[in-house]
Amino acid sequence: MSDLPKLPIRFLLSDMDGTLLLPDHTLSQRTIDAVRSLREAGVLFSLATGRPPKAMLQQIEALGVDLPTAAFNGGTIVKPDGSLLAAHYLPATTALIALALFADQPDVEVWVFSGGDWLLKDPHGPMVPREQHGLGYPPVVVESFEPYLERIDKIVATSNNTELLIELEAQLLPKVNGMAQVSRSQPVYLDVTALEANKGTALTTIAEYLGVPLEQTAAIGDGGNDPAMFKCAGLSIAMGQAEEAVKRQADVVTAANTEDGVAQAIEKFILPR
Structure with missing residues (x-):
């Protein structure tokens, strides 16, 4: 201080x-x-x-x-x-790196925000009700995030397993160093956004x-x-x-x-x- x-x-x-x-x-x-x-x-x-x-x-x-x-x-x-x-949008190549890392984690829900929409593949994830209450609107269910790669505002990995998110943050940071911001906005949310x-x-x-x-x-x-x-x-x-x-x-x-x-x-x- x-x-x-x-x-x-x-x-x-x-x-x-x-x-x-x-x-x-x-x-x-x-x-x-x-x-x-x-x-x-x-x-x-x-x-x-x-x-x-x-x-x-x-x-x-x-x-x-x-x-x-x-x-x-x-x-x-x-x-x-x-x-x-x-x-400022997340570069597509960087988004793919983050999505690939998160996809291998069964305890992690992955959300993508693009064009004002909250996109996800599984609307029944345990973290969805909390987010919907906070945002005040429902998600859009998609089969793939690839059509949105050019205009991604933010990727979120979310889980009640906060230790896992800390580990994922440590793993992702060197992979996207100089290309994206990675931070836990809340203990249960790991955010990935453009560098700027x-x-x-x-x-x-x-x-x-x-x-x-x-x-x-x-x-x-x-x-x-x-x-x-x-x-x-x-x-x-x-x-x-x-x-x-x-x-x-x-x-x-x-x-x-x-x-x-x-x-x-x-x-x-x-x-x-």
């Missing part, structure tokens, strides 16, 4: 699942009120998540977000009018669009895909329930998402300044 920056924060970029949202994927009233207070104080606020764009709409409306938002870990940055500020599709690039792109220097930005998150934006932000905040490896890369640590950690961080680290 480092000393807190002296400049006031003008823009906060927040992760969603495990950060802004409670475990049941809802927003607490305290969090909604804290974001409103932030905006009333003139501090800009937006979202960066591994979710697809259309799985962010309810939260965007509830929080009154009127800035570009980052989906697919920064792979797609969408302006408020629905137009794209940036889009990371939350650090997303923070940099949105801050530049808004005309805010990086030293006056803040980022808050809990997952393995969040330190990328921690490294770019003037102030980085980890959630209380985050893994120790994530906490070590943040300037400060707030409470868990079940304890309104985002609201506490806004009240303690941003608004007073």
